Amino acid sequence: MSTSGHPEIRNVTQPRRVSVLRGKSATLNCTFNYIANESDWVHIKWYISSPGIADVHYGTSKHTCIPDIAPGGFKHCATSLKIENVSFTISDYNYTCVVVIPVYPPVESRGPGTRLHVDVPPSPPAISITQEKLVAMNESSLHCLARGFYPQNISIKWLHQDQTISHNAQSSKANDNTKYTIMLPPSRNSDGTFSITSQMTFIPISQDHGTICTCQVLHTTSNERIIKHITLNVNYGPQPIIHYRTSDSDKLCPLLQCTINVMPQSFLELNCTADSNPAPSVTWEKKSRGQRIQLYSGKSNLGYTKASIDDSDSGEYICRAFNDYGLKEHAVVIYITSGWKSSFLLRSVSVPIFVVSVILLLIWSSKWKDRYGPCNCRHSKRHENQGSSVKSDRVEDADAHEDKITEF
CATH class of the missing domain: 2.60.40.10 (Immunoglobulins)
Structure with a gap:
């Protein structure tokens, strides 16, 4: 008490x-x-x-x-x-x-x-795309929505290929190398919880196809981030590339120039590949008298093979690849050169022989002039005259000698 x-x-x-x-x-x-x-x-x-x-x-x-x-x-x-x-x-x-x-x-x-x-921790975030599809070189946005959390203190972080995307308080036009995020104001739900959306804006390129974007949400109710991944599905047009080989035992090589020289009756294989999303339609066409003739058609990877080339196979061949997001062409000109290898070898042998022949001819001509030219002719006559005079002197001496003997 x-x-x-x-x-x-x-x-x-x-x-x-x-x-x-x-x-x-x-x-x-x-x-x-x-x-x-x-x-x-x-x-x-x-x-x-x-x-x-x-x-x-x-x-x-x-x-x-x-x-x-x-x-x-x-x-x-x-x-x-x-x-x-x-x-x-x-x-x-x-x-x-x-x-x-x-x-x-x-x-x-x-x-x-x-x-x-x-x-109230947020529910697992949901990532959505503003546009129906991601298209290369078109500005696009991804949205990460976190719902039903309390209190409203929350942070959202974006990553692309494990690289953090910077936050921008003010919206701005993205360029080819820019990705930025914007946090939209939170909204209050009917039950008193909050929802919030973070937006990542960027211009996708073809190399972004198949890469991963990550949205990480951190709330005061936990020390661990709630993570949501999305694999980017970027649509882009085709880029055709031609490979070729001139022997069925060789490997295909990329075409680095716009022409190929081949011998008659030789082997030739052309192969056209085109990377795009979705997969493209591919055709091989040949130009003939100003018109295009379709040779083959297929998907993504298309080859054209000739086991024995002849003159009728020369001309311009065009690989044409297209889908809903673009059309591109790659062309190559085939030249049929008859015996160009043997003629090259012949020229490589005949030219030195010709040069040597000319040199020998010049030497011979020089010696001929020395021996039979006009000056040498006069010289020869002089020798002849001298020789005849010597001969006459010898005869006179012989006669005198004979007279002396007679007298004796």
Whole structure:
């Protein structure tokens, strides 16, 4: 008993706030001290209130006490109220613990009340595309929607191929190399939860097809991000590429020029491949007298093979690839060169022989001039005259010698 002999209640305490996830159980604690006769008993009542709603009796709870632990003979007691499967509709309600000793007049003391805060994690985000389809080189947007969360504090992060996309507070026109995100204002749902959308704007290219975009949502109810992936399906037109080989034992090589020279009766294979989404239709055509003649048609990868080339196969061949997003052509001209290899070898041999022949002819001509030219003719005559004079001198000497002998 108090000094006045009446029951007394002191120090009714409660936590100011308790947070709980929706669907979980919440326990609201209340402690107090009291002193009374042994015949007196204590009631614990709970009242609920919210903005615009006065105290409403919610229920009662049992308590346990430790006798005479407090100064002055007061008992220290504790009680709690457990709420199962907490609904978001009771979030931010105030639960007040009221301790009553039913004597006359009744003794009552109220706690400060506990606000029950119900947190609601966002549902798994959903990613949608603004346009019906992603088309290469056309500005597009992806939307990541997070729904049904409380409180509204939330962050959303975009990644493309594991690279973080920067956030832009102001919308701007994207360019070929720019990706940016915008967080739209949150909206309140009818049940009091929030929803929010983040938008990523970019200009897809053909290389983005099949790559992964990721939306990561982080809410105050968890330290782990909620992740949603989307694989980009980018539509783009075809880019045809021609490969060829001139022997069935060789590998196909990319065509680096617009012409191919082949020998008659030789092998030739042309192959046209075209990358696009969706898969393109491919045709091989040949130009003849100003008109196009379709040779073959197929999908994505189309070959044209001639086991034995003849003159009628020369001309311009066109690979034509097309789908709903574009049409492209790649052309090659086939030249049939009769014996060009042998003629090349012949020229490579005959030219040096011709040069050597000319040099030898010049040398021979020079020697002929030295021997039989006009100057040399005069020189020869002079030698002839000298020779005849020498001969006549010899004859005269012989005659003189013979005269001397006769005289002798």
